[in-house]
Structures are given as C-alpha cells and as structure tokens.
Amino acid sequence: MSALLSALATPDARRLAIRNPVLLLLCVVATIALVAAGFLSTAPNRLADGVSLPLWQAPPALAVLVAACLGGLGCLAIRDARMSDWAALGLAAGLAVALLLTASFFAKTLIVAGHPAQRQALGPAFWIAFGVAGFAMLDAMQRLALGFPARAACLFLLLGLFAGLASAGTFDALSLTREFVSHRTLFVTALLRHIALVGAALVVSILVCAPLIAVVRRGGRTRAAIYSVLSLLQTIPSIALFGLLIAPLTFLAGHVPLLRSLGVSGLGVTPALIALVLYFAFPLVRMTDAAFSAVPTEVADAARGLGFGVRKRFVAVDLPLALPVLLSGLRVVTLQAIGLATVAALIGGGGLGTFIFEGIGEYALDLVLVGAIPVILLALAADFAFRLVLAAVETPR
Amino acid sequence: MPERSGRRGRLAAAGAFSLALIALVVAMPAFRPGLHQLFPELREPIYARASFVTLTIAHLQLVAIATGFAAAAGIAIGIAVTREAGRAFAPLARTVGTIGQTFPPVAVLALAVPLLGYGSAPTLAALSIYAALPVLEATLSGLGAVPADARDAAKGLGFSAWTMLWVIELPLAWPLMLTGLRNATIINVGTATIGSSVGALSLGSPILEGLSASNPAFVIEGAVVVALLAITIDRWFDVLEDMTPVI
Numbered sequence: 001m002s003a004l005l006s007a008l009a010t011p012d013a014r015r016l017a018i019r020n021p022v023l024l025l026l027c028v029v030a031t032i033a034l035v036a037a038g039f040l041s042t043a044p045n046r047l048a049d050g051v052s053l054p055l056w057q058a059p060p061a062l063a064v065l066v067a068a069c070l071g072g073l074g075c076l077a078i079r080d081a082r083m084s085d086w087a088a089l090g091l092a093a094g095l096a097v098a099l100l101l102t103a104s105f106f107a108k109t110l111i112v113a114g115h116p117a118q119r120q121a122l123g124p125a126f127w128i129a130f131g132v133a134g135f136a137m138l139d140a141m142q143r144l145a146l147g148f149p150a151r152a153a154c155l156f157l158l159l160g161l162f163a164g165l166a167s168a169g170t171f172d173a174l175s176l177t178r179e180f181v182s183h184r185t186l187f188v189t190a191l192l193r194h195i196a197l198v199g200a201a202l203v204v205s206i207l208v209c210a211p212l213i214a215v216v217r218r219g220g221r222t223r224a225a226i227y228s229v230l231s232l233l234q235t236i237p238s239i240a241l242f243g244l245l246i247a248p249l250t251f252l253a254g255h256v257p258l259l260r261s262l263g264v265s266g267l268g269v270t271p272a273l274i275a276l277v278l279y280f281a282f283p284l285v286r287m288t289d290a291a292f293s294a295v296p297t298e299v300a301d302a303a304r305g306l307g308f309g310v311r312k313r314f315v316a317v318d319l320p321l322a323l324p325v326l327l328s329g330l331r332v333v334t335l336q337a338i339g340l341a342t343v344a345a346l347i348g349g350g351g352l353g354t355f356i357f358e359g360i361g362e363y364a365l366d367l368v369l370v371g372a373i374p375v376i377l378l379a380l381a382a383d384f385a386f387r388l389v390l391a392a393v394e395t396p397r
Numbered sequence: 398m399p400e401r402s403g404r405r406g407r408l409a410a411a412g413a414f415s416l417a418l419i420a421l422v423v424a425m426p427a428f429r430p431g432l433h434q435l436f437p438e439l440r441e442p443i444y445a446r447a448s449f450v451t452l453t454i455a456h457l458q459l460v461a462i463a464t465g466f467a468a469a470a471g472i473a474i475g476i477a478v479t480r481e482a483g484r485a486f487a488p489l490a491r492t493v494g495t496i497g498q499t500f501p502p503v504a505v506l507a508l509a510v511p512l513l514g515y516g517s518a519p520t521l522a523a524l525s526i527y528a529a530l531p532v533l534e535a536t537l538s539g540l541g542a543v544p545a546d547a548r549d550a551a552k553g554l555g556f557s558a559w560t561m562l563w564v565i566e567l568p569l570a571w572p573l574m575l576t577g578l579r580n581a582t583i584i585n586v587g588t589a590t591i592g593s594s595v596g597a598l599s600l601g602s603p604i605l606e607g608l609s610a611s612n613p614a615f616v617i618e619g620a621v622v623v624a625l626l627a628i629t630i631d632r633w634f635d636v637l638e639d640m641t642p643v644i
Contacts, residue, residue, distance in 0.1 A: 139488075
C-alpha cells in the first residue's frame with residue numbers, strides 16, 4: 001500500500017500506469033476504514049455504549065462481496081481496461097449495495113432472541129466506505145462526462161433499488177430503521193411541517209420583498225441603507241434571531257388579543273417564520289435587483305420600439321431574461337431555509353430538527369440520524385429540483 | 398453605513414461595534430436591576446453558570462480554531478488540485494465543495510455527534526469541515542480566475558512554480574479567497590452557537606438554557622451578545638476587504 005501511495009506522489013503517474021489516482025485514493029481510504037474501524041456496533045439497549053464489530057466478523061460471503069467490489073475498483077484505478085469508467089460506475093454502485101446488504105444481514109445474525117431492546121448500529125467503517133462508494137460514482141460520472149439526465153437516471157435507479165430492499169424488510173434489524181419505524185407517524189408530521197415552514201417562508205418573503213425591490217431599483221440613498229441593514233441581519237446567528245423575536249412576540253400576543261386569536265405567539269411557528277423572512281430579504285432583494293439589472297438596455301429599448309407597454313415588456317422581455325438568475329437566487333434561499341427550519345425546532349417550530357435535538361438530549365444517536373439524514377436528503381432534493389428547472393429554462397436559448 | 402462612506406467610515410463602524418461588544422460583555426452584571434424590572438417573575442435574570450466574558454472568549458476560540466483549520470485545509474486542497482500533479486482531483490474537489498455546501502450546517506453538526514460524542518470536539522470538527530468548503534470553493538475560483546497572460550509573463554521571466562504561486566497567483570486570487578473566509582467565519586459564529594446543544598461552551602449556552610428553562614432573560618442576553626459579536630466580526634472583514642488592493 002505504501003508503494004501505491006508513493007506512486008501517487010510521483011509527478012509522472014502515467015509511467016507507473018496509474019489510470020485514476022482519485023479512485024485509488026478513495027479505495028485506500030475505504031480499505032483502511034474497513035480494516036481499522038468498526039463496521040457495526042451492538043448494544044443491549046438504546047442508551048448503552050455498543051461493542052464495535054469489524055467487517056471480517058460479518059458473514060464471510062458478504063464480507064467477500066464487499067472486498068471484491070473494493071478490489072475491483074482498485075484494479076480499475078490502476079490498470080486500463082475497456083470501458084473502465086463504466087465498470088467503475090457499476091462496481092461503485094455495487095459496493096454501495098453490498099455494504100447495505102452486509103450491514104443488514106450482519107445485524108440480523110447478531111439478534112439474540114428474547115432481547116427486543118437490543119440495538120445494532122452502523123459504525124464509522126460503514127459510513128466511510130459508503131461515502132467512498134458515492135464519491136467513486138461521482139468521479140466515474142464526471143470522467144464519463146454524463147449529462148444531467150443520465151446522472152438523474154442513475155440516481156433514481158439506485159433509489160428504486162433502495163426502496164425495494166427497504167420495503168422487503170431487509171434493513172429491519174438496524175437500529176436506524178427501528179428508530180425510524182417507531183417514530184413513523186411523527187416523522188411524516190415533522191417532514192410535512194418542515195416543508196410547509198420552508199414553503200410559507202418563501203411565499204411570505206417574496207410578498208414582503210416585492211415593495212423593497214421596487215424601492216431598491218429606484219436607487220439613491222435608500223438603496224444603500226436597505227442593503228446595509230439587510231446584510232447586517234444576514235450575519236446574525238439563526239438561533240439568536242429566533243431568541244430576539246421571542247420576547248417582543250410574547251409581549252404582543254399577551255397585549256393584543258387580535259394577534260393572539262390569529263395564532264401569534266412567542267414560541268413556535270411565528271418567530272421561526274419572521275426570522276426566515278428577515279434572512280431571505282437580503283439574498284432575494286439583491287438577486288432580483290441583479291437579475292433585472294442584467295437585462296441589456298438595447299433589449300429594453302427594442303421592446304419599447306416595438307410598442308410594448310410596461311406590463312407587456314415586463315412579462316415578455318424582462319422576466320424571461322431575468323428568470324435564470326432569479327431561480328438560482330431562489331435555490332440558494334431555499335437551501336438556506338431548509339437548514340434554518342431545522343434550528344427552528346429549538347424554539348418549538350417543529351420540523352425535522354425536533355428529532356435531532358431530542359436525540360441529542362436523550363443521547364439517542366440513531367434518533368439524531370433520523371432527523372439529520374432526511375434534512376440532508378431534503379436539501380439535496382431541493383437542489384436537484386432547482387437544477388432541473390434551471391436546465392429546462394436555459395435550454396431554449 | 399452607506400456604501401461610499403470610505404475607509405475611515407468602515408474602520409469607525411468596526412471600532413464602534415467592537416467597543417459596544419466589549420462594554421456589553423463586561424458590564425452585563427450591571428443590567429441586573431433593569432432585567433429584574435422587565436422580568437419580575439424570574440429569580441435569576443442574569444446567566445450565572447459562566448460569565449459573559451468567559452462565554453465570549455470560548456465562542457471566539459471555537460470560531461478561531463475551526464476557521465483556522467478550515468482555512469488551512471481549504472486553501473491547501475485548493476492549491477494542491479490546481480497544480481499539475483493534483484489536477485486529476487480537481488473535478489471531485491469542486492463537486493464535493495458544491496454538494497457539501499447544500500448540507501445544512503446543523504445537520505453536519507448532528508452527524509458529528511455519533512462519531513465524536515458530546516462536547517467541544519464534535520463542534521470543532523463540524524465547524525472545521527463545513528467551513529473548509531466555502532474556502533475551498535473560493536480558492537478554486539480565485540486561482541481559476543488568474544489570467545493566463547499573467548502566468549505566461551511569469552513563466553517568461555523564469556519564475557519557478559513556487560514563486561509563481563506566491564508572487565502571482567495567490568495575490569490575484571486573494572480578494573475572492575477573502576470573501577470565502579468571510580462566509581466561513583460568519584457561518585462558524587452561527588454554528589458555534591448551536592454547538593452548545595451538543596455540550597460545547599459558547600454564547601449559545603445561555604440561549605439554550607433560557608429556552609429549556611423558560612427564562613427569556615437568558616435568551617435575550619445570549620442572543621444580543623452573539624448578534625453583536627457576529628456583526629463586529631463582519632465589520633472587521635469589511636475593513637479587511639476594503640484594504641485589499643484590487644489588482
């Protein structure tokens with residue numbers, strides 16, 4: 001292995017016939033993790049510290065399958081073969097599936113009858129090797145220069161396979177699955193609440209920002225003042241902004257019955273929503289401003305020359321030209337919102353953060369993952385959706 | 398602070414915010430009577446488990462150490478993958494930077510807990526890793542924006558690879574890298590606050606304790622100090638960016 005590493009370090013890697021140093025490094029990392037770190041840990045109950053078990057104690061057929069996928073990737077990294085990048089993509093996907101299967105069946109063999117509280121948790125070696133499989137797939141896709149549709153197809157294929165295995169009960173012995181299953185109804189509520197919070201914040205901030213944008217587009221001193229106030233708001237930590245809103249809102253709800261009857265209160269959704277809107281004002285105003293400033297004056301003049309009215313010019317000329325920039329602005333804001341809505345759980349705003357902070361408080365680390373993994377997947381899904389829309393908007397031109 | 402207020406205005410703003418922060422942190426116990434009147438039902442209106450001086454220093458330490466690691470890692474990786482020997486790693490580094498930044502920082506902090514346990518360690522690790530991503534991205538775009546003419550001229554003058562990096566590439570990339578560092582630091586100030594939920598001592602400690610013990614005074618104290626700290630740091634970066642010559 002040290003020979004391979006030193007070969008990596010030599011500038012002329014081609015003479016030593018290393019085809020893909022990235023893949024080689026990934027394989028070395030995964031191998032070290034699988035050899036040195038725990039693959040699964042088993043504990044008598046949810047709160048006890050687990051005993052960590054390495055991969056080689058797993059059922060041999062499965063451990064060999066993982067090793068074979070990893071070895072195959074290593075060979076592809078060093079030697080040139082026909083269709084090596086396609087083979088690497090397939091083997092990396094195979095590695096991911098093999099890791100999942102190994103962990104699940106390994107966990108099933110550890111179940112002791114009559115101990116329902118017993119837990120089998122995924123260890124660091126699993127996560128590192130799983131991450132390596134993901135990076136190896138990304139690397140292969142980049143080398144193959146796969147376009148967006150092909151990447152999406154790969155993703156959906158794997159997701160379908162995962163869903164199939166999950167519904168067949170393959171992962172049932174893992175503590176993550178059990179934690180998820182025991183919180184299933186709460187999970188759906190929290191997920192919907194999270195999405196609703198992000199959606200509501202987006203809609204409200206667009207409504208609030210429209211007049212601000214009109215003021216900013218007029219220019220002058222107010223423009224600079226609005227920008228500096230909004231950018232200062234951006235730097236304030238989310239939990240501090242939530243906290244600063246609690247006392248005034250509690251006071252308002254206590255003294256203005258109308259607000260209270262509208263559901264305004266110091267804790268929960270109201271401060272979360274207001275804080276999210278305050279955060280979004282800066283990126284939304286700045287990017288909309290930039291988007292409309294980017295419309296060339298000749299185009300605007302040409303539209304005027306064609307006799308377009310103000311409204312027609314906005315709909316037919318300005319908006320379509322500004323749309324890509326607007327959408328990338330919304331993408332940034334949405335991703336930020338998904339993270340901020342997680343923190344909102346601390347002030348009773350609900351959402352997926354509830355599981356994270358409850359899990360941290362109870363020392364139930366699998367519960368933390370039940371919150372954290374979906375938050376990340378939600379962010380990735382939102383990113384994916386925006387890229388899809390952006391690709392669709394940009395192709396006609 | 399209007400945009401054209403110039404260097405003196407920026408410096409004055411940064412200085413004023415710094416003084417206000419120091420005064421507030423040091424004089425926090427003096428607010429006891431006032432807070433008592435605002436929240437008569439509270440027995441203890443000032444967070445007492447640690448002084449605000451200690452909390453602010455602990456918070457700054459977390460941010461400084463993590464941002465230091467993040468800057469070192471982000472810049473080193475950024476430089477390594479733009480050299481001839483490391484160019485194969487550039488696309489992967491760029492993708493990791495982009496995808497990693499879609500992860501919410503709270504989620505990264507939450508993922509660090511099962512691996513590293515409770516306390517300052519997971520917070521430091523999460524802060525360092527997450528903040529390295531904007532620095533990496535900024536370094537890559539900064540080095541990528543160095544004009545080919547500048548490189549050719551340096552090569553023509555017989556500059557070695559190291560001299561070229563040090564004298565030509567890094568100075569030209571520095572303004573963008575500084576913006577990345579600024580983003581990284583501001584994100585860290587925020588995430589360090591949430592870090593107190595996993596047991597790190599920071600200005601988030603009074604906020605979280607105030608939330609769980611229904612003590613709004615603790616929440617306000619922590620929130621005002623950390624907000625002022627964030628704004629102060631941001632203003633100093635403003636001064637620093639203003640002093641950076643645009644070549």
